[in-house]
Amino acid sequence: xxxxxxxxNGKPQTADTFMPVAGESLxxxxxxWKTYQMGVEELHALRGVSFDVKKGEYVAIIGPxxxxxxxxxxxxxxxxxxxxxxxxxxxxxxxxxxxxxxxxIRNKEIGFVFQTFNLLARATALHNVELPLIYAGMRAxxxxxxxxxxxxxxxxxxxxxxxxxxxxxxxxxxxAIARALVNHPSILLADEPTGALDTKxxxxxxxxxxxxxxxxNTIIVVTHEHDxxxxxxxxxxxxxxxxxxxxxxx
Amino acid sequence: MNFTETLKxxxxxxxxxxxxxxxxxLGMIIGVTAxxxxxxxxxxxxxxxxxxxxxxxxxxxxxxxxxxxDFKNTDTIAEAQRRNKELTFEELEFIKERAQxxxxxxxxxxxxxxxxxxxxxxxxxxxxxxxxxxxxxxxNIDIAEGRFFxxxxxxxxxxxxxxxxxxxxxxxxxGSAVGEEFTMxxxxxxxxxxxAVKGTVFGQSQDLFVKLPIKTYGANFGGLRNxxxxxxxxxxxxxxxxxxxxxxxxxxxxxxxxxEFGEKDNFGILTPDxxxxxxxSILGPVFIVIIAVPGIALLVGAIVIMNIMLVAVTxxxxxxxxxxxxxxxxxxxxxxxxxxxxxxxxxxxxxxLILAKLLGIIISALLIPTTIPWYAAVIAxxxxxxxxxxxxxxxxxxxxxxxxxxxxxAD
Ligand SMILES: Nc1ncnc2c1ncn2[C@@H]1O[C@H](COP(=O)(O)OP(=O)(O)OP(=O)(O)O)[C@@H](O)[C@H]1O
Ligand SMILES: [Mg+2]
Numbered sequence: 177x178x179x180x181x182x183x184x185n186g187k188p189q190t191a192d193t194f195m196p197v198a199g200e201s202l203x204x205x206x207x208x209w210k211t212y213q214m215g216v217e218e219l220h221a222l223r224g225v226s227f228d229v230k231k232g233e234y235v236a237i238i239g240p241x242x243x244x245x246x247x248x249x250x251x252x253x254x255x256x257x258x259x260x261x262x263x264x265x266x267x268x269x270x271x272x273x274x275x276x277x278x279x280x281i282r283n284k285e286i287g288f289v290f291q292t293f294n295l296l297a298r299a300t301a302l303h304n305v306e307l308p309l310i311y312a313g314m315r316a317x318x319x320x321x322x323x324x325x326x327x328x329x330x331x332x333x334x335x336x337x338x339x340x341x342x343x344x345x346x347x348x349x350x351x352a353i354a355r356a357l358v359n360h361p362s363i364l365l366a367d368e369p370t371g372a373l374d375t376k377x378x379x380x381x382x383x384x385x386x387x388x389x390x391x392x393n394t395i396i397v398v399t400h401e402h403d404x405x406x407x408x409x410x411x412x413x414x415x416x417x418x419x420x421x422x423x424x425x426x
Numbered sequence: 427m428n429f430t431e432t433l434k435x436x437x438x439x440x441x442x443x444x445x446x447x448x449x450x451x452l453g454m455i456i457g458v459t460a461x462x463x464x465x466x467x468x469x470x471x472x473x474x475x476x477x478x479x480x481x482x483x484x485x486x487x488x489x490x491x492x493x494x495x496d497f498k499n500t501d502t503i504a505e506a507q508r509r510n511k512e513l514t515f516e517e518l519e520f521i522k523e524r525a526q527x528x529x530x531x532x533x534x535x536x537x538x539x540x541x542x543x544x545x546x547x548x549x550x551x552x553x554x555x556x557x558x559x560x561x562x563x564x565x566n567i568d569i570a571e572g573r574f575f576x577x578x579x580x581x582x583x584x585x586x587x588x589x590x591x592x593x594x595x596x597x598x599x600x601g602s603a604v605g606e607e608f609t610m611x612x613x614x615x616x617x618x619x620x621x622a623v624k625g626t627v628f629g630q631s632q633d634l635f636v637k638l639p640i641k642t643y644g645a646n647f648g649g650l651r652n653x654x655x656x657x658x659x660x661x662x663x664x665x666x667x668x669x670x671x672x673x674x675x676x677x678x679x680x681x682x683x684x685x686e687f688g689e690k691d692n693f694g695i696l697t698p699d700x701x702x703x704x705x706x707s708i709l710g711p712v713f714i715v716i717i718a719v720p721g722i723a724l725l726v727g728a729i730v731i732m733n734i735m736l737v738a739v740t741x742x743x744x745x746x747x748x749x750x751x752x753x754x755x756x757x758x759x760x761x762x763x764x765x766x767x768x769x770x771x772x773x774x775x776x777x778x779l780i781l782a783k784l785l786g787i788i789i790s791a792l793l794i795p796t797t798i799p800w801y802a803a804v805i806a807x808x809x810x811x812x813x814x815x816x817x818x819x820x821x822x823x824x825x826x827x828x829x830x831x832x833x834x835x836a837d
Contacts, residue, residue: 255751256831276755282830283753294748294834298442310431311753355752 201264202362202394203229203252208261210247210417221247223417224261229363234389235396236408244417245398249367252396253288254281266362283311287356289366293348295340301327301351302336308359326354330384346377353384363394370404382407436766439738440773450734451774453727454813458778458806459785460720462798466786468713470796474627475705485665485698486564487672489513489658489679493694494704509692511683512655520682521658527671531660532560535640535650542636544597544608552593553635554610556643556650562588564659572604572619579618580639585646587615591623592633610636613646627794672697724809727774728817735767735821746825747833756826763822764815771814775807782806 210222221244229235239245250256251263254270257278263270266285273281282288287308295304305323314322327336330350340348349369356364366385370378382404389395397408405411406425413421440447491513496506518533525531537555541548561567562574570591579586587608594603594617603617615638624632644650662671672695679693739746746759779798786796 250831253751255834276757279750279753279755282751288751290834294744294751296745296748298438307749308752311749311755311758316431359753 200230201228202231202233202266203227204262204264205252206262208248208251208258208263210244210251210256211259220417222251222258225414225417225419227412227419227422229394229396231362231394232389232392233394234385234407234409236405236411237396237398237414238400238402238405238411239414239420241400243414245400245414246367247417248414249365249396249398252363253286253365254278255288279311283308283359285362287359287361287364289349289352289356289364289369291368291371293340293345293352293372295348295351295355297340300337300339301332301343301354304340304351305355305358308355312359322358323354326358327351329357330354344377345373346380349373349377349381350384353381353388357388357393363396364388365396367398368400369397370399370401378404432761432765433769435762436769439766440770446734447770447773450730451727451770451777453723453730454771454774454810455727455778455781457720457723457725457727458775458810459781460723461717462779462782462802462806463785463789464713464716464720465802466782466796466798467789467794469799470789470794471709472702472705474794475701485668486659486661487668487675487695487697489660489675490694490696491655491657493691494696494700496694506692509690510694511692512651513657513693515656517679517682518656518658521660521675521678524678525671525674527663527667527674529661529663529671530560530564531658531675532558532564533640533656533658534558534561535643535654535656537635538647538654540610540636540647542593542597542608542610544606547597549593549596549634554638554643554647555635556638556640556647556654558640561659564661568622570620570622571602572617574619575639580641583641583645584639585613585615585642586618586639588619588621588637589617590621590631590633590635592631593636594620611646625795626791668697724813727771728813731767731771731814732817732821734770735763735818736824738766739763739821739825742825743828743833743836746828747830747836750828750830751834759828760822760826763825764818767818767822768811768814771817772807772811774814775810778810779803779806 205228206226208222208225209220212219212221225244225248237245237248247256251258252265254265254273258271261271265281268277268281268285270278270281295301296307299307302320302323305326306319309319309322324333324336327333330353332347332350332354335343335347338347340351343351349372353364353366353369356366364385369385370381373381378401385395385397386407395408397404399405409426410424411421412419491510492506496502496510513533515533518531521528522531535556537553539551540554541550542552543549557575559575559577559580562569567574567588571594572588574588575586578584589597589603597603597608598606598617603620605617607614607616609615615636621633626632638646640650640656644654647654650656658675660671660675662668676691676695680691683692685692746754749759749762783798786798789796
């Protein structure tokens with residue numbers, strides 16, 4: 177699979193010792209560390225995490241609070257960069273990328289769904305969904321149609337001109353999901369997407385994720401609810417910044 | 427993101443904080459308004475000095491008994507009174523016969539004032555002056571009705587008058603003035619022409635005057651001496667020859683008056699350049715001060731805009747994080763905030779310009795005619811947009827450099 181050699185002392189590998197075979201893995205993380213400098217003390221939020229995600233997988237990441245789940249997701253989503261280690265997404269090596277290249281990856285490869293939705297409050301649902309397409313440089317007409325279609329696919333075709341404060345929590349999260357998917361990313365990332373929703377709405381959102389997975393999307397969901405994790409086909413457990421378990425459940 | 431899209435975004439952001447945007451712009455508005463008003467006043471004042479006070483257009487020069495320098499102090503005035511003789515028609519003929527570079531030259535007499543009567547209508551304190559017929563050509567006098575004097579009318583000292591628009595309107599309301607008569611000092615004059623309306627300057631009508639043929643003026647007002655002394659007005663054969671024509675006339679005057687080499691002129695020549703120079707030397711320092719005031723207002727305006735943009739960046743850190751998480755590049759964020767501050771500032775400039783235009787109309791009605799030159803309008807909006815860009819540069823740079831994850835955490 178990989179010509180990959182783990183170093184005993186956890187030093188990062190150089191690019192030429194680690195080359196994912198094209199087409200096999202969407203995401204490859206090797207020995208990823210994230211260290212925060214808190215005054216004189218070093219806080220290791222991630223300590224040498226390595227794993228791969230293939231196209232079409234549905235992965236849940238679980239773990240106790242403070243274990244490093246969000247930190248990991250932000251790294252996968254290229255919102256943050258690792259202190260050490262190597263990260264490949266869809267054949268691009270992320271570690272050495274400039275800010276603009278990272279912006280392009282975030283735009284083209286990743287759809288991110290946040291716990292608190294992160295919609296622009298002043299903009300309509302439609303405009304929120306259009307945002308990734310705007311930054312992709314798509315022309316207004318085409319963009320409009322695509323955003324409309326994305327909203328229709330999350331059953332919000334009749335709410336396009338609503339602003340976030342005119343939508344329910346579940347509807348807001350569906351807008352966010354439509355936005356995450358509108359530019360056809362390689363992977364959909366969701367960090368506790370149901371954390372701010374009630375149980376019934378959570379179930380609806382999770383059903384939507386299952387539908388999206390069935391349609392061929394690659395999905396990684398962070399959660400600390402086991403019944404949500406059970407819907408995934410693979411569960412990665414994290415504890416204290418390390419992968420404790422990585423098992424296929426379906 | 428393209429231009430119109432970014433512009434729309436900027437307008438939406440400004441519109442969502444209408445009151446704040448307006449208050450932010452006050453400094454800018456005041457600065458631009460003050461700047462424009464000062465500029466248009468300056469323009470109006472220059473025109474006024476050139477054309478009205480000096481009484482000559484930009485293409486002609488005058489030969490007079492006294493020069494500007496003669497009025498320096500009481501000693502120079504006394505000396506000039508002694509040395510500088512009145513100009514004579516003989517001297518005018520001398521120049522006319524010999525000058526090669528002069529196109530037209532004619533005599534005028536200094537004005538007096540008189541009372542005009544027609545039936546029951548009386549007009550007091552009207553400026554009366556005498557001119558040779560050729561002055562109509564030299565000064566390019568704009569005739570509304572009738573015509574200027576003929577040589578024959580001047581030579582025969584005929585009692586004909588060329589009058590200002592307001593005189594015509596007051597003395598002959600309801601009908602044409604041409605061919606009608608009025609009296610001055612009990613003597614009747616026939617109107618042969620009316621000048622086009624010139625308007626008011628410093629609240630004073632420029633249309634309250636009577637021009638007579640210079641000989642008529644001399645014959646009926648007590649001779650062309652002292653307060654009715656004559657002076658010459660001339661034009662050059664071409665604008666290029668203007669300076670040479672002035673020098674030629676000066677030389678001919680010196681020859682006629684038999685001045686020794688090195689001896690001072692005992693007459694004065696007034697050119698538009700000399701008038702402009704005098705005007706600038708008097709008003710220059712004043713204008714520097716009044717230009718500095720709007721300059722300071724603009725600077726304060728810029729600082730206020732910068733401040734509000736810093737506030738906007740802080741307020742919208744989360745928005746910046748969201749946009750970055752969706753693929754906005756640094757340049758996109760930078761552009762977004764730069765457009766916003768430039769648009770904000772240009773709106774201020776435009777409002778300032780409109781205010782200045784309104785003030786200009788009021789000033790024109792009450793003081794002197796002012797116009798805002800088109801280039802000044804372009805400069806006003808351009809300068810304010812540039813000020814906006816400069817003021818927005820630092821805040822926009824701060825926004826563009828925000829770390830996406832840090833920005834997303836903000837609230
Ligand atoms: N910006 C930061 N500066 C310093 N420490 C941080 C920072 N972000 C996260 N941490 C620390 O890193 C560790 C992992 O945090 P993370 O947010 O990834 O946890 P999590 O697994 O998502 O927890 P939760 O389930 O509560 O969301 C925590 O100990 C946290 O305090
Ligand atoms: Mg978390």
